[in-house]
Structures are given as structure tokens and as C-alpha cells.
Amino acid sequence: MTTPAPFLRYRQELEAALRSFLSRQEPPLLYRMVRYHLGWEDAQGRPATGGGGKGLRPVLCLLACEAVGGHWPAALPAAVALELVHNFSLVHDDIQDQDRERRHRPTVWAIWGQAQAINAGDALLAAAQLALAHLPEAGVPHERAVAAAQALATATLEMVEGQVLDLQFEGQPHISLQDYLDMVSRKTGALFDASLRLGAMVGCDRPDLWQALGRCGRLLGLAFQVRDDMLGVWGQEERTGKPATDIRRRKKGLPVVYALAQGGPAAQAVARAYATPAPGDREVAAVLRALEQAGARDYCLALAREKKAEALSLLAGLELAPGPRRELEELAEFLLEREF
Numbered sequence: 001m002t003t004p005a006p007f008l009r010y011r012q013e014l015e016a017a018l019r020s021f022l023s024r025q026e027p028p029l030l031y032r033m034v035r036y037h038l039g040w041e042d043a044q045g046r047p048a049t050g051g052g053g054k055g056l057r058p059v060l061c062l063l064a065c066e067a068v069g070g071h072w073p074a075a076l077p078a079a080v081a082l083e084l085v086h087n088f089s090l091v092h093d094d095i096q097d098q099d100r101e102r103r104h105r106p107t108v109w110a111i112w113g114q115a116q117a118i119n120a121g122d123a124l125l126a127a128a129q130l131a132l133a134h135l136p137e138a139g140v141p142h143e144r145a146v147a148a149a150q151a152l153a154t155a156t157l158e159m160v161e162g163q164v165l166d167l168q169f170e171g172q173p174h175i176s177l178q179d180y181l182d183m184v185s186r187k188t189g190a191l192f193d194a195s196l197r198l199g200a201m202v203g204c205d206r207p208d209l210w211q212a213l214g215r216c217g218r219l220l221g222l223a224f225q226v227r228d229d230m231l232g233v234w235g236q237e238e239r240t241g242k243p244a245t246d247i248r249r250r251k252k253g254l255p256v257v258y259a260l261a262q263g264g265p266a267a268q269a270v271a272r273a274y275a276t277p278a279p280g281d282r283e284v285a286a287v288l289r290a291l292e293q294a295g296a297r298d299y300c301l302a303l304a305r306e307k308k309a310e311a312l313s314l315l316a317g318l319e320l321a322p323g324p325r326r327e328l329e330e331l332a333e334f335l336l337e338r339e340f
Contacts, residue, residue, distance in 0.1 A: 004330050006059050010072070010079075014058055017076045018083060021131045029112070033120035034127075037091055037108050053090075053103065057082040057191055060220075060331065061199040064213050067324035070203020077134040078148060078198040084128035085156055086191060089163070091121035096167060097249070128152075140202050148201045151214075155194035162187025169252050173271065180257045184225045185218060192221030212318055216328075219311035224335045226304040229253030230297065233288075247284045250274045254303070256287070259294040266294040308336050 022034055028045075035041040039052030058079030065075035093099070094107040095114050101107060109117035132152060135145040165183040169175050197214035200206075232246035233255050246253050252260075256274075260267045269290035273283035291297065311332055315325060 004059075004327060004334050006063050006327050006331070007055065010059055010062050011055070013073065013076065014055060014062070014079060014083075017080045017131075021080055021084070021127050029116065030119060030123055033108050033112055033116065034123055036111075037087060037120060037124075039103065043106075043111050053083075053087070055083060056224075056335075057086050057195040060192065060195040060217065060328075063324050063327055063331070064196040064199025065203035066199075067320040067328060068200045068203040068206070068209055068213075069321060070199075071139075072199075072203075074135075074138040074140060075199050075202040077131050077138055078152075078202055081128040081132040081152060082191065082195050082198065084124045084131060085152065085159075088121045088124035088128065089159060089191075091117055091124065093163065095121075096163070097251075125156075135202065138202075141205075144201050144205065148198050151197055151201065152194050155190040158186040158190035159188075162190065170250065172252075174260055175252055175257050177257060177261055180252075180254060181222070184222055184254075188225040188228075189218040189221035192217040192224065196220075209318065212314060216311045216314045219307045219314070220332055220335055223304045223307040223311070223332070226254055226300050226307070227336060227338065229255060230300050230304075233291065234297065247273070247287045248279050250279060254300050255291050255296040258296045258299050259291050262294045266290040269293075304336050308332050 018038070019040070022031065022038075024031055032041060032043075032045045035045075036043055036048075039048060039050065042048045061079040061082055062072045062075050065072045090102065091108050094102060095109045095117055099107055100110040107117070108120050112120075129149075132145075132149050135148060136142055140148070162183050162185070165179075166187055169179070169183065193214040194217070196217035197210050200210045200213045229246070230253075232251065232253050247256075252274075256270055259270050267290075269286050273279050273287045273290075276283050279287070312329060315328055315332075318325075320328075
């Protein structure tokens with residue numbers, strides 16, 4: 001799909017704002033790791049391009065601010081904070097999942113070790129808090145700035161809760177579909193919720209719109225994660241930036257959770273493969289056949305479409321500016337159809 005217009009419209013100002021909150025130089029190693037993770041430098045500290053993420057959460061924040069009638073530059077501190085929190089989680093997730101590659105490059109821990117990578121993640125989280133503290137300077141009333149800080153802290157805590165559940169599930173033989181959805185609602189949905197919620201909080205003084213857009217964001221986060229789980233099984237490495245290793249890692253994304261929940265031969269085949277300490281090509285092929293037999297791909301796609309439709313239905317009932325509303329709808333389509 002074509003990249004939605006807001007990604008291009010906000011890019012320059014968003015990156016400038018991000019860099020302004022990460023301009024410290026001492027100690028050099030810390031900020032080299034941070035800038036490397038964000039794709040601004042290579043491992044030697046030389047300028048680099050193309051290694052950063054999509055910036056989806058800050059784009060949702062800025063677009064929500066516009067949608068409720070606000071001036072989107074005022075939401076830049078919130079957008080920066082969201083992107084930094086997201087990247088804090090990625091640095092730590094890479095350690096926890098032992099992923100050695102992200103965005104076609106070695107991960108921070110793969111280069112500098114786990115202990116220093118933890119420090120890099122912590123620095124990103126602290127920088128997020130500093131960024132959000134600049135909302136009053138951008139013209140946001142003090143009470144709303146405090147409420148925004150509370151909303152982001154709550155979402156960050158939920159995200160960590162979801163990550164704990166995700167790691168816990170890896171050691172459990174069976175997980176219910178409801179347990180999976182609860183985990184994803186926290187791990188991914190919470191920060192999507194905060195992205196639209198914070199943008200609305202900057203742009204207007206209407207708690208009903210904050211709440212509704214937050215709910216919309218959580219639904220989009222669910223759709224996003226379901227699509228991500230599909231890419232983890234069936235995605236192509238050259239598009240996603242990392243090998244499709246979810247099965248080899250015995251990760252219980254939605255396709256596997258669904259197949260196990262169905263019982264029968266397909267569930268038994270998945271369980272046998274996942275009982276292997278290090279599934280090889282034979283086990284991976286067996287799981288892929290079992291997922292096809294169980295109809296896991298169709299189920300996942302149907303669920304992602306259902307959550308997207310719920311989000312769009314919610315958007316349709318809100319008082320939003322027509323242009324940003326349309327772009328939010330286009331972003332929802334993008335989340336479901338993306339291949340990376």
C-alpha cells in the first residue's frame with residue numbers, strides 16, 4: 001500500500017523534535033546506542049539513514065490533535081514521548097526475546113551487550129518523560145498536561161504488564177483466545193490508545209472525545225498486533241526487517257493460539273512441534289501445515305478486520321474535522337494491509 005500522507009506531512013518536524021530531546025552527548029556510548037537504535041547513526045557513530053521505525057504512534061497522536069480541531073505542532077511533545085516509550089520497549093523486548101536483528105540491522109544488545117542495552121532503553125523512557133513535560137510550553141493548559149502525563153504513564157504500565165503476560169505465555173502449553181486478547185490489549189493496544197488519547201487531550205477540552213478516540217486506538221492496536229502476528233508466521237524477511245522466526249522461537253502468537261484452541265490433529269501437531277526445544281525446518285513445516293488445516297490465517301484476518309471495522313464505526317460517530325477523519329480511516333486500512 002502507498003504510505004499514508006500524514007507520515008510524510010509530519011516527518012520533518014517530528015524528527016527535529018525527537019533529536020532535540022536526545023541531543024545530550026555524555027556519556028558518548030549511551031547516546032550512540034540510542035541514536036543507533038533510532039536509525040540516525042551506525043554502530044561507529046557515523047550518520048546513517050533508513051534504520052528507523054515507522055513512527056506510527058506519533059503520527060496517530062498528531063492526526064488526532066488535528067481531528068479534534070487542535071494545532072498539531074502543540075502535540076509534538078506528546079508525539080515524541082510516545083515514540084520514545086515505544087522504542088524503550090523495543091530495546092528491552094529485543095533482549096527478552098533474544099532477537100539479534102531489527103530493521104535489517106543488529107539490535108543494540110547484539111552489539112553492546114544486554115546490560116548496556118538495558119541502559120539505552122532506560123534512557124529512552126526517561127527522555128520520554130522529559131519530552132512530555134514540555135506540553136505547557138507548547139500552550140497546553142497545566143491540568144490537561146498533567147492528565148496527559150498520567151495517561152501515558154498508565155499506558156506504559158499496561159504495556160509492561162502485557163509484555164510480562166506474553167513472556168509468561170511462552171511457558172504455558174495452552175492459552176485461551178481471551179487470555180491472548182487481554183494480553184494484546186495491554187502490550188500493544190494501550191500505547192495505541194494513548195496515541196489518539198493524548199492527541200485529543202492536546203487538541204480539545206472534551207473528555208468524551210479523549211475517551212472515544214482512546215477506545216478507537218485500542219481497537220486499532222488489536223488489529224495491528226493481529227497483523228503483526230500473521231507477519232511473524234507468514235511474513236517475508238525482506239519486507240518485515242527480521243526473519244519470520246515466531247515458530248522457531250515457539251512464540252504463541254494468535255495463529256498458534258487459535259490452532260491450539262481448536263483441538264484435534266492440528267492442535268496436536270502444533271503441540272508436538274512446540275515441545276521441541278529448538279524447532280527445525282521439519283517442525284516449522286508441520287506447524288505451517290497445521291495452521292492451514294485449522295484455518296488460522298482466515299481467523300486472524302477476520303479478527304483484524306472486525307477490530308478495524310469497530311474502530312471505523314466508532315470514528316464515524318465522532319465530531320471530527322473531515323480531512324483528518326478521512327486520514328484516520330486510511331491509516332486504519334494501512335494497519336490491516338501492511339506487509340511490514
